[in-house]
Amino acid sequence: MRRVLHLNLRVDPTQYIPQIRQVPNYDYIHLVRQPKYMVDKTLLNEKVYYLSEIFSKKDYVEKQKISLIHAHHGQLGMLLLPFKEETGLPIVTSIRGRDATLANQPVGYLENMKKLFAEGEQFYPVCNYLAEKIMDWGCPPEKIRVLYGGVDLEHLRYRRPIIGDTQNILSMGRLVEKKGHHILMQAFKKVKEKYPKATLTIVGRGELEEHLRRLAVQLNLGDSFQLLQHLPKEKVREQMARADLFCAASLEASNGDVEGIPNTVKEAMAIGVPVLSTNHAGIPELITHNVDGFLVEENSVAELADGIEFMFENKGLWRTYTYQARKKVQENFDQRKQLIQQSRFYDELLEGVHHGNLQKN
DSSP states (O other): EEEEEOOOOOOSSSTHHHHOOOTEEEEEEEEEEEEEGGOOGGGGTTTEGGGOOOOOHHHHHHHHHHEEEEEEEEOOOOOOOOHHHOOOEEEEEEOOOOGGTTOOTTTTHHHHHHHHHHSSSSSEEHHHHHHHHHHHHHHOOOGGGOOOBBBBEEEEEEOOOOOOOOOOEEEESSSGGGGOOOHHHHHHHHHHHOOTOOOEEEEESSSTHHHHHHHHHHHOGGGGGGOOOOOOHHHHHHHHHHOOOEEEOOOOOTTTOOOOHHHHHHHHHHHOEEEEEETTTHHHHHHOOTTTBBOOTOHHHHHHHHHHHHHHHTTGHHHHHHHHHHHHHHOOOHHHHHHHHHHHHHHHHHHHHHHHHHOOO
16 A cells, blocks of 8 residues: 655644545555644554654655655645655645735745745645636646545534524634634624524634634623634534524635635535635635525625525525535535545556656666
8 A cells, every 4th residue: 555645734633634544545654843733642643753853854755665745735845845856756735725825924935836836746726716826826737636625424414404583603713814703793793783682603713812802892792602712523513503504704814814615614514504605715616605505795794794684584595505505515525535536636646657757767
């Protein structure tokens, strides 16, 4: 079985662990930059190594019998180029969001990405939107393979939405500007004028936590609003089960940071929670407006509030939306299918490399 050397930003359950550890027909080595990025110790095993402790790249690759290098972020692709240069192994790089923009990037980032585009064999943007971004930067189109992130449908059972007289809104995601939580909270304030019993729950943690707590006080949201930190999966499912509407108010941040396609929206669609989101980045590749969800323009309090009110006023559409949403996720965002696709991309590349080596000889 061929073995792939993977490097991702940190080791925790949110960091696409299946795309490292569950690719069919491929073994793995899970590389971490330094021990401090080993966030979840339950994921530590004998296949985890630290980049900072590798002295001879060539000896390491030979000892571990590595066939391919996979960097799970643009900056990590740059970091692993010396591995390719010393060992001659092919390298593929996943592009997941901010790495396809100049958002908060160091000096020289674009020049280094162009070097990676020139020397790397394949690039796996997580949506067509990001594929177009890196093509604009000069990535050769023939090197691009869009690889959507998948969700585990075996643990996400569909249930038809319960149409009652509650208006419970749920949002999940890191507490950073591009998630648009501040816009959602302001829109919720407007919605409460018409639906005084409505509630909003945001689940996440991040740099804007204190800002959002202060905003909740300024908006006088009181007990109708709660901000919960990261929850275990079973608690997340409880929140999903109680939600009448899932809302992702994603937007382009002031520094240019963007989303790919949020997994939380895929999960909500998979289990039958009606979804409302924005025309941002790759989200329209997941949600077809007024077919399997509802889309509004990003960064608009008024439009988001109107969208929420539309969803509450038209609950008769929910069962159709959620049925179509589950179907969409099954067809295009099933983790099992996406991992098979990832394996096929690896096969295609390695067979091409093998054929090229035979021709040289």
